Amino acid sequence: MNIDSIRFADRFNGISGSAIREIFKLLAVPGMISFAGGNPSPDSLPGEKVGEIANALLQEKGKILLQYGATEGYAPLKESLVSYLKDRFSFTCTAEEILPVTGSTQAMDLLCKALLNPGDKVVVESPTFLGNMQCLNLYQAHLIPVESDDDGINVDKLEEVFKTEHPKMLYIIPTFQNPTGRTLSLERRKRIAHLASEYGVVVAEDDPYRDLRYTGSELPSIKSFDEEGWVAFMGSFSKVISPGLRVGYLVAHPNILRKCTIGKQSSDVHTALVNQAVVDYYLRNDLLMPHVETIRNSYGEKADTMLQMLSKCGGVARYTKPEGGLFIFCELEEGQDATALLKKAVEKGVAYVPGTHFYANGGHHNTFRLNFSMPSVEQIKIGMEKLSDVFSR
Amino acid sequence: MNIDSIRFADRFNGISGSAIREIFKLLAVPGMISFAGGNPSPDSLPGEKVGEIANALLQEKGKILLQYGATEGYAPLKESLVSYLKDRFSFTCTAEEILPVTGSTQAMDLLCKALLNPGDKVVVESPTFLGNMQCLNLYQAHLIPVESDDDGINVDKLEEVFKTEHPKMLYIIPTFQNPTGRTLSLERRKRIAHLASEYGVVVAEDDPYRDLRYTGSELPSIKSFDEEGWVAFMGSFSKVISPGLRVGYLVAHPNILRKCTIGKQSSDVHTALVNQAVVDYYLRNDLLMPHVETIRNSYGEKADTMLQMLSKCGGVARYTKPEGGLFIFCELEEGQDATALLKKAVEKGVAYVPGTHFYANGGHHNTFRLNFSMPSVEQIKIGMEKLSDVFSR
Numbered sequence: 001m002n003i004d005s006i007r008f009a010d011r012f013n014g015i016s017g018s019a020i021r022e023i024f025k026l027l028a029v030p031g032m033i034s035f036a037g038g039n040p041s042p043d044s045l046p047g048e049k050v051g052e053i054a055n056a057l058l059q060e061k062g063k064i065l066l067q068y069g070a071t072e073g074y075a076p077l078k079e080s081l082v083s084y085l086k087d088r089f090s091f092t093c094t095a096e097e098i099l100p101v102t103g104s105t106q107a108m109d110l111l112c113k114a115l116l117n118p119g120d121k122v123v124v125e126s127p128t129f130l131g132n133m134q135c136l137n138l139y140q141a142h143l144i145p146v147e148s149d150d151d152g153i154n155v156d157k158l159e160e161v162f163k164t165e166h167p168k169m170l171y172i173i174p175t176f177q178n179p180t181g182r183t184l185s186l187e188r189r190k191r192i193a194h195l196a197s198e199y200g201v202v203v204a205e206d207d208p209y210r211d212l213r214y215t216g217s218e219l220p221s222i223k224s225f226d227e228e229g230w231v232a233f234m235g236s237f238s239k240v241i242s243p244g245l246r247v248g249y250l251v252a253h254p255n256i257l258r259k260c261t262i263g264k265q266s267s268d269v270h271t272a273l274v275n276q277a278v279v280d281y282y283l284r285n286d287l288l289m290p291h292v293e294t295i296r297n298s299y300g301e302k303a304d305t306m307l308q309m310l311s312k313c314g315g316v317a318r319y320t321k322p323e324g325g326l327f328i329f330c331e332l333e334e335g336q337d338a339t340a341l342l343k344k345a346v347e348k349g350v351a352y353v354p355g356t357h358f359y360a361n362g363g364h365h366n367t368f369r370l371n372f373s374m375p376s377v378e379q380i381k382i383g384m385e386k387l388s389d390v391f392s393r
Numbered sequence: 394m395n396i397d398s399i400r401f402a403d404r405f406n407g408i409s410g411s412a413i414r415e416i417f418k419l420l421a422v423p424g425m426i427s428f429a430g431g432n433p434s435p436d437s438l439p440g441e442k443v444g445e446i447a448n449a450l451l452q453e454k455g456k457i458l459l460q461y462g463a464t465e466g467y468a469p470l471k472e473s474l475v476s477y478l479k480d481r482f483s484f485t486c487t488a489e490e491i492l493p494v495t496g497s498t499q500a501m502d503l504l505c506k507a508l509l510n511p512g513d514k515v516v517v518e519s520p521t522f523l524g525n526m527q528c529l530n531l532y533q534a535h536l537i538p539v540e541s542d543d544d545g546i547n548v549d550k551l552e553e554v555f556k557t558e559h560p561k562m563l564y565i566i567p568t569f570q571n572p573t574g575r576t577l578s579l580e581r582r583k584r585i586a587h588l589a590s591e592y593g594v595v596v597a598e599d600d601p602y603r604d605l606r607y608t609g610s611e612l613p614s615i616k617s618f619d620e621e622g623w624v625a626f627m628g629s630f631s632k633v634i635s636p637g638l639r640v641g642y643l644v645a646h647p648n649i650l651r652k653c654t655i656g657k658q659s660s661d662v663h664t665a666l667v668n669q670a671v672v673d674y675y676l677r678n679d680l681l682m683p684h685v686e687t688i689r690n691s692y693g694e695k696a697d698t699m700l701q702m703l704s705k706c707g708g709v710a711r712y713t714k715p716e717g718g719l720f721i722f723c724e725l726e727e728g729q730d731a732t733a734l735l736k737k738a739v740e741k742g743v744a745y746v747p748g749t750h751f752y753a754n755g756g757h758h759n760t761f762r763l764n765f766s767m768p769s770v771e772q773i774k775i776g777m778e779k780l781s782d783v784f785s786r
Contacts, residue, residue, distance in 0.1 A: 001593035003622040003646050007561070010510050012652055039461050047455010054667070055448035062440010066635035068432050102495055102639075102661040109660050113531070117403050135659035138506070168400070200394035229396040242459035244666040246495075253396050259405055266528035267502050267660065268495040272668050273637040274447070 011118075011138050023353060026346050033383035035370040036351040038178065038326055044295045044373075045242055049287075050278055057277045065273040071265050073100035073249075074276035080283035081249055088211065089233070090220040093251050099260055102271045104208055104236035104248030107260075108132045110267065111169070111204050111232055111250070112139040114259035121167035123201075125153050127329070127358030127367070129178040132171060132206065141169075145360040150320070152177070152184030155191050162199040169202045174222055176209040176325025179358045179369035183323060186219050193225035201230065202256070208236035208248075211292045213324035214300030229253030237279050239326070240292050245275045299326070302372040302380060309384035310370075315391025317366075326373045329355065331366055332391060338368040345390045350383040404511075404531050416746060419739050426776035428763040429744040431571065431719055437688045437766075438635055442680075443671055450670045458666040464658050466493035466642075467669035473676035474642055481604065482626070483613040486644050492653055495664045497601055497629035497641030500653075501525045503660065504562070504597050504625055504643070505532040507652035514560035516594075518546050520722070520751030520760070522571040525564060525599065534562075538753040543713070545570070545577030548584050555592040562595045567615055569602040569718025572751045572762040576716060579612050586618035594623065595649070601629035601641075604685045606717035607693030622646030630672050632719070633685050638668045692719070695765040695773055702777035703763075708784025710759075719766045722748065724759055725784060731761040738783045743776040 027034050058065055072078075078095040086092055101107045116122070118140035124133060126145035136143060144165055146157050153172060161167065172192070174184035184192075196203045205222045223233040232252040237245065250260060264270070282288045306328060310319050319330040332338055339354040355367025372380060420427050451458055465471075471488040479485055494500045509515070511533035517526060519538030529536060537558055539550050546565060554560065565585070567577035577585075589596045598615045616626040625645040630638065643653060657663070675681045699721060703712050712723040725731055732747040748760025765773060 001590055001621065001623075003648055005593055006595070006648060007508075008652055009506065009508055012507070012655070015655060042456045042460065045456055045459040047451045047459055050459060050667075051448040051451030051455060054451065055444040058440045058444030058447065062444060063435045063438050064637075066438040066440055066443060066637040067435065068631075068636045102665075105659060106661045113402065114405070115400075115402055131659060131662075134655075138656065138659055197394055200398055202399070228394065230394075238461075243461045243662075244457075244459040246661060246663070246665040255396055255399060259401055262405070262408060262527075263531065266498060266524060266531055268499045268639060269524075269636075270639070272495075272639040272665050274443075275665055275668070 011140055015134070015137055023342070023351070027351050029349075031349055032346070033350045033375055033379045033386070035372070035375060035383060036353050037371050037374050039374050040239055040243065040295075041298065041373050043298065046291060050242065050245070053278050053281045054274055057281065058274060065277055069270040069273045071261055071270050073098065073271065074273055074280065076284070077276045077280040080280050084283050085251065089207070089223065089235070091224040091233075096254060097251055097257060099250045099252070099257055099264065100271050100276050101248050101250055101264070102268055103238060103243070103246040104206065104234040105131065105135070106264075106267065107234040107248055107250035108135050108204065108206070110260040110263045111202070111256075112136060112141070113263040114256060115168055115202060116141050121165050123158065123161055123167045123170040124360055125172055125177065126360060127179055127355060127364070128171065128360070129173060129206070130357050133360060136171065143360040148180065148182060150182060152182055152188055155188045155195070158192070159195055162195055162201055166199075167201055169204055170196065171204045171206065172222070173206045175207050175219070176212065176322050176327070178325070179327050179353070179355065180329040181320045181322025181325050181327045183219065189219060189222045190225050193222050193231060196226070196230040197228040203231040204234060205231055206234045208239050209325040211240050212296060212299060212326070214296060214303055216323035223251065229255070232256055240288065240295065241279060241282060245278060247271060247275050247279045299373050302375070302377055305377050305380045306370060306372040306384065309381060312388070313384055313391065314388040326371055328370045328372065330368055330370060332368070334366055336366045336391070339365055341390055345387060348386045348390060350386040352387070404533050408527070408530055416735070416744065420744050422742075424742055425739070426743045426768055426772045426779070428765070428768060428776060429746050430764055430767050432767050433632055433636065433688075434691065434766050436691065439684060443635065443638070446671050446674045447667055450674065451667060458670055462663040462666045464654055464663050466491065466664065467666055467673065469677070470669045470673040473673050477676050478644065482600070482616065482628075484617040484626075489647060490644055490650060492643045492645070492650055492657065493664050493669050494641045494643055494657070495661055496631060496636070496639040497599065497627045498524065498528070499657070499660065500627040500641055500643035501528050501597065501599070503653040503656045504595070504649070505529060505534070506656040507649060508561055508595060509534050514558050516551065516554055516560045516563040517753055518565055518570065519753060520572055520748060520757070521564065521753070522566060522599070523750050526753060529564065536753040541573065541575060543575060545575055545581055548581050548588070551585070552588055555588055555594055560594055562597055563589065564597045564599065565615070566599045568600050568612070569605065569715050569720070571718070572720050572746070572748065573722040574713045574715025574718050574720045576612065582612060582615045583618050586615050586624060589619070589623040590621040596624040597627060598624055599627045601632050602718040604633050605689060605692060605719070607689060607696055609716035616644065622648070625649055633681065633688065634672060634675060638671060640664060640668050640672045692766050695768070695770055698770050698773045699763060699765040699777065702774060705781070706777055706784065707781040719764050721763045721765065723761055723763060725761070727759055729784070730758045732758055734783055738780060741779045741783055743779040745780070
């Protein structure tokens with residue numbers, strides 16, 4: 001029988017892979033200045049240090065680190081995370097409430113696996129991170145976008161949706177959001193924790209950028225206001241140590257975490273041990289925050305440069321002013337089409353991501369996302385001038 | 394709202410986590426001789442070597458290995474796998490047909506994600522690996538067990554099931570099967586490849602033990618007889634380099650692999666790069682087979698010892714005689730209960746896994762699985778004498 005007669009699972013209906021993967025293929029041209037990615041700067045990746053640490057750990061306890069590990073995670077890392085979360089994310093938890101995962105993408109996948117039946121309603125910010133929207137779509141969730149402003153998601157609208165639609169989950173990136181760079185205000189954080197508990201909605205709080213703050217003051221996590229256990233917190237070391245290592249973590253109520261752990265048993269058994277041990281080494285020996293400090297200095301300068309260039313960029317009507325993270329979200333004049341203009345931009349040697357991909361229902365064709373962590377300050381200056389040319393005409 | 398009111402996904406109905414995890418908790422007693430696990434021997438784990446390799450790779454190309462990678466996998470590893478698969482598994486494929494995964498457990502998860510709707514029928518060997526049965530259960534598959542004999546699964550029964558039940562998938566471990574240690578005969582391999590294509594059933598061929606042959610001759614993979622692309626091949630380096638690194642691979646027709654790759658995007662984005670690069674280094678520099686040779690010598694002696702001890706073990710009615718792998722499957726006299734006797738065995742300081750857990754529909758309480766890779770030759774002798782005592786009474 002010809003393989004074309006194969007029937008795939010219904011969860012793939014209407015799913016064609018990430019649209020921006022096609023964009024990234026355009027970027028392989030040498031000399032292209034890309035504001036399209038979400039990658040850390042190569043300068044920020046501590047290859048030599050991680051090499052030394054991994055080697056030392058494997059010489060010392062290779063028999064443990066190369067053996068099968070517990071699905072529940074590498075115990076020393078969980079211990080280190082308890083202190084780190086208390087210091088940096090202002091909430092207290094026990095090691096039993098933490099599940100190390102293979103990048104925080106897996107935390108999202110496991111939460112969906114634990115909670116979602118096809119057709120279950122999930123609230124997302126509008127716009128939001130398209131990777132995790134794809135995850136939700138593969139679980140056949142019914143996405144309900146709720147708009148956001150400079151203080152993050154509109155919580156009055158959110159309560160209305162909780163009340164009338166009875167969603168099972170809210171997916172939210174409270175700090176330096178992807179794609180907007182916006183940060184959810186303190187009041188809204190408190191209110192969301194309260195609403196989650198009032199209406200029985202699981203909050204999937206995705207907070208990978210928090211340590212990358214260049215100005216302003218830190219805010220406590222939504223999880224820190226969680227009393228009943230409805231907030232599940234997803235963290236990552238991809239932006240502050242390395243994405244290639246694939247180490248993140250999920251903090252959740254033991255009832256939720258138990259299901260996620262069973263789900264992980266048949267997803268990948270456990271996260272690679274030496275990778276967990278390297279992250280543990282960074283935390284345990286206080287190497288993380290000094291390293292983050294160097295990244296902050298570099299990215300902060302890049303963010304400033306891009307914001308300055310945006311202030312005089314032709315055709316741009318509005319843009320966000322993030323206090324940290326990796327992204328700025330922009331609007332062209334109404335009626336302009338950022339998807340159509342991308343082709344022109346790429347011809348001129350500069351790229352971005354059209355904003356429409358970050359909206360659950362598409363549209364918003366006049367929006368686009370800029371990344372400032374990957375390019376150099378010089379590339380930002382040159383690239384933004386090129387964009388100004390493209391958009392001015 | 395109290396968290397106890399949370400509604401989990403239907404896929405968790407009736408799933409309580411792996412039953413043998415409870416057994417493993419019994420084994421933490423110091424001095425326990427365990428025939429229960431499926432772990433490689435600690436002696437076989439090349440901690441020092443992997444440490445040196447990882448360090449050298451990270452010094453040389455840390456900026457690549459710590460950055461985000463392609464979901465499709467690390468290109469040099471895919472290149473090395475093409476040669477390895479041709480040499481060792483007797484089939485030819487291109488790099489585009491290979492997806493490196495986070496342990497072959499993830500290959501199973503992705504195949505299920507790509508193919509299975511709730512209620513879809515999947516044929517499994519009876520008995521079979523309980524980890525992947527749990528994966529199938531989480532995808533709400535309807536499992537159809539087909540019995541096996543010393544030559545592997547009964548292919549006449551299999552054809553009957555293909556004809557009458559129209560399953561979507563066959564999950565099979567053709568070489569040194571878990572839990573039986575049996576190897577599917579050449580004729581049956583050919584016939585299964587043929588039946589898959591005739592009836593349009595995807596074969597998930599799981600072959601992690603192949604390189605661990607202690608006697609007899611190698612057989613070509615089922616995949617090597619696949620003409621239309623219905624056979625998906627899942628491989629692993631967990632038994633021959635390290636399970637802690639979590640590197641496996643899936644080889645499948647591009648149509649199938651495309652869905653698995655999209656599934657992987659939202660599972661964990663990509664498999665950790667330095668882990669892929671370490672495996673590539675082993676393959677590229679011909680380090681794998683000399684390393685496997687040392688493992689074979691050690692495990693072969695252990696297998697011989699256990700088989701010899703079994704030949705005089707009280708109460709044991711029948712047992713398989715594997716030519717490789719990690720396991721021997723045994724039957725007590727009809728009416729004996731290996732689950733009940735496990736408690737007595739553990740009291741005496743020796744453990745195994747009751748066979749009932751490996752059967753899709755349970756039962757078979759007189760069966761049990763023994764592992765010989767973890768214990769030393771001395772422990773095998775002592776442990777088997779203890780078991781003989783327990784079973785003789």
